Amino acid sequence: xxxxxxxxxxxxxxxxxxxxxxxxxxxxxxxxxxxxxxxxxxxxxxxxxxxxxxxxxxxxxxxxxxxxxxxxxxxxxxxxxxxxxxxxxxxxxxxxxxxxxxxxxxxxxxxxxxxxxxxxxxxxxxxxxxxxxxxxxxxxxxxxxxxxxxxxxxxxxxxxxxxxxxxxxxxxxxxxxxxxxxxxxxxxxxxxxxxxxxxxxxxxxxxxxxxxx
Amino acid sequence: xxxxxxxxxxxxxxxxxxxxxxxxxxxxxxxxxxxxxxxxxxxxxxxxxxxxxxxxxxxxxxxxxxxxxxxxxxxxxxxxxxxxxxxxxxxxxxxxxxxxxxxxxxxxxxxxxxxxxxxxxxxxxxxxxxxxxxxxxxxxxxxxxxxxxxxxxxxxxxxxxxxxxxxxxxxxxxxxxxxxxxxxxxxxxxxxxxxxxxxxxxxxxxxxxxxxxxxxxxxxxxxxxxxxxxxxxxxxxx
Numbered sequence: 415x416x417x418x419x420x421x422x423x424x425x426x427x428x429x430x431x432x433x434x435x436x437x438x439x440x441x442x443x444x445x446x447x448x449x450x451x452x453x454x455x456x457x458x459x460x461x462x463x464x465x466x467x468x469x470x471x472x473x474x475x476x477x478x479x480x481x482x483x484x485x486x487x488x489x490x491x492x493x494x495x496x497x498x499x500x501x502x503x504x505x506x507x508x509x510x511x512x513x514x515x516x517x518x519x520x521x522x523x524x525x526x527x528x529x530x531x532x533x534x535x536x537x538x539x540x541x542x543x544x545x546x547x548x549x550x551x552x553x554x555x556x557x558x559x560x561x562x563x564x565x566x567x568x569x570x571x572x573x574x575x576x577x578x579x580x581x582x583x584x585x586x587x588x589x590x591x592x593x594x595x596x597x598x599x600x601x602x603x604x605x606x607x608x609x610x611x612x613x614x615x616x617x618x619x620x621x622x623x624x625x626x627x
Numbered sequence: 628x629x630x631x632x633x634x635x636x637x638x639x640x641x642x643x644x645x646x647x648x649x650x651x652x653x654x655x656x657x658x659x660x661x662x663x664x665x666x667x668x669x670x671x672x673x674x675x676x677x678x679x680x681x682x683x684x685x686x687x688x689x690x691x692x693x694x695x696x697x698x699x700x701x702x703x704x705x706x707x708x709x710x711x712x713x714x715x716x717x718x719x720x721x722x723x724x725x726x727x728x729x730x731x732x733x734x735x736x737x738x739x740x741x742x743x744x745x746x747x748x749x750x751x752x753x754x755x756x757x758x759x760x761x762x763x764x765x766x767x768x769x770x771x772x773x774x775x776x777x778x779x780x781x782x783x784x785x786x787x788x789x790x791x792x793x794x795x796x797x798x799x800x801x802x803x804x805x806x807x808x809x810x811x812x813x814x815x816x817x818x819x820x821x822x823x824x825x826x827x828x829x830x831x832x833x834x835x836x837x838x839x840x841x842x843x844x845x846x847x848x849x850x851x852x853x854x855x856x857x858x859x860x861x862x863x864x865x
Contacts, residue, residue: 462694466687471679478680491682495690562676570679584674609637616670 443571444509451507454498462499469513470495472567473520479559480524490523497523510621513567517560518626524556561619568618572611579604580611631660640667756781760834762841762862764791773860774823776841778834785831787816787864791823791843794859799845803827804854805838808863813854814838839864 453461473494477487497519498505505515569580575597582588582596590608594601631650638645639654654660756779764773774791789803801819806812816827843860 459694463687463691466690470687471681474682474686475679488682488686491686492689492693496693499690499694558673562673563679565670565673566676566679569674580674584671605638606634608641609634612637612640612667612670613633615674616667619670619673620666 447509447512448507451505451512454502455505455507457502459499462495462502465498465512465516466495469516469567472513472563473516475563476517476520476556476560477524477527479563480556481527486527490520490527493523494519508621508625510618511625513564514622514625517564517622521553521556521560561622564619564622565615568615569611572614575599576607576611579607580615583608583611630657633663636660636663637667640664640671756784756786760839760864762864764789764841764843764860764862767858767861773843773862776862776864778864784828785834787827787829787841789819789823789825789827789841789843791819791860794819794823794843795845797845799847799855801859802844802846802854804842804844805829805833806840806842806861808837808839812838813842815852815854819843834864 450461450464454465470491474487474491477490477494478484481487481490494516498516501519505511569577569584571577572580578597579593579599582593583590588596590601590604593608594604597604599607631653635646635650636654639651643651654664758777759780760778762776764776765771766773771793773793774789776787776789776791779786779788787803787805791801794801801823803816803819803825804813805816814833816829817825819825840861840863842854842858844855845857845859846855
């Protein structure tokens with residue numbers, strides 16, 4: 415019997431290389447998003463599919479938090495991407511433009527959905543004389559929700575180990591020393607990942623804010 | 628000093644007591660660096676959101692359906708290679724199927740009567756089935772022959788048999804579809820796994836509903852389960 419050995423895999427090494435590598439990765443990522451937006455503008459339907467696959471969770475979660483109704487959130491998500499396709503020629507490709515643009519469309523669709531609800535509530539109120547059930551929506555609350563979701567997506571898109579380190583640091587509130595022990599990296603490397611990760615999140619959020627203006 | 632390194636400002640945003648004294652002093656007096664620390668602190672406050680929730684898969688399908696129907700005025704997904712007007716009357720072959728079924732049912736009942744509660748001692752050898760409809764497959768851009776397809780009724784199964792020729796050697800798998808005569812709906816019935824021949828069991832009511840156009844497509848390995856839009860052969864069962 416011959417034993418065929420598995421190809422030897424060298425363990426992944428983290429260290430200086432990883433600290434410089436993500437920067438190149440980020441540039442590539444930005445370039446990929448810009449290219450994706452450009453394809454959409456030039457009527458490439460497969461670009462819409464890629465855009466949907468990457469940002470539908472962001473749009474859907476935003477609608478879900480704003481409307482508190484799974485059915486309405488689905489409808490809004492559908493409307494946003496159909497509207498995105500129909501108005502694709504208005505998009506100016508830039509790295510942060512896509513999520514900002516989609517969230518902008520979502521904001522309008524959410525307010526349409528609320529208006530429709532209010533109309534229904536008014537109609538019901540007129541019939542059974544209940545006070546109109548306006549859901550006290552506040553745009554600044556919505557915007558804060560949207561920003562938190564943008565940050566969440568930005569973290570999820572970080573390359574590992576930075577993503578894991580960020581989730582441990584900011585979502586589980588673990589200390590740098592605990593994280594270093596958990597992921598098996600030196601304390602200094604963990605600190606560096608957390609700081610650079612925070613800067614990256616800031617850049618993403620600023621990009622979306624800028625494009626939303 | 629010049630502006631502080633962003634990394635160190637991020638450190639200050641995470642822990643105001645962190646970092647060298649000169650950096651802290653600078654950030655305390657320089658509006659730009661102080662602004663950066665404040666912005667990063669703001670980002671830190673926006674962490675903690677629960678994971679994003681993907682919408683159900685049906686939403687994606689609806690978006691793509693809306694986009695496709697909205698952009699092309701005709702709802703026809705594929706050009707239907709069929710010059711004949713759609714027939715409204717029950718086609719002859721359907722009548723033949725019905726007759727064959729009635730005959731089978733009659734035979735079955737007769738057997739049941741004579742054997743009583745005893746199990747039938749022998750199952751008749753499986754026959755080759757009755758061809759109740761057939762189609763000549765042709766290329767779409769010409770009338771070049773691409774083989775035959777037939778609908779076969781045997782015992783209690785209904786099968787589409789495909790025997791194609793000259794499908795070419797483009798890379799990809801060959802998928803067999805039944806397209807409805809309405810030119811809009813279609814259903815995949817399987818793959819030509821090896822060579823150009825295949826048999827595909829289908830529910831009978833599919834044919835009744837008008838899925839009578841046999842279509843063979845070439846599908847790239849792109850993860851998209853819909854018809855690629857490239858048909859190698861087509862023909863209507865009649």
